Amino acid sequence: MLEKQDLQAIKELIDASIAASEKRMSERIDTSIAASEKRMSAKIDASEKRMSERIDASENRVMAYIENAVMPNFKLLAEGHQTLLETLAPKSRVDNLEEDMVFLKSIVKSLMQEVSELKKAQ
Secondary structure, three states: OOOHHHHHHHHHHHHHHHHHHHHHHHHHHHHHHHHHHHHHHHHHHHHHHHHHHHHHHHHHHHHHHHHHHHHHHHHHHHHHHHHHHHHOOOHHHHHHHHHHHHHHHHHHHHHHHHHHHHHHHO
């Protein structure tokens, strides 16, 4: 029959075996987690690269559209604006014309009164 010392030795062997098994299991889990993290990082990096390429391509398309469709219209608008600025009379000239119109209106009114008085006198 087994004595207390024998049972103690068996218990220590079993405990050591369990501890070693748990250590190996922990190492396998750590290795598995590290490999999984590495795969996920690689997939994330690849996804970010694809997204960055798509963003760059989209940006290039937008810039091409702006250069080909929008900018020519802005240039035409600026040319039309410049033409208007060149053909518009300066404000000082408009002010002088307004003063002349007021003066001419008063003269026409005066002449109309004189004509009216002359017609009554006949």
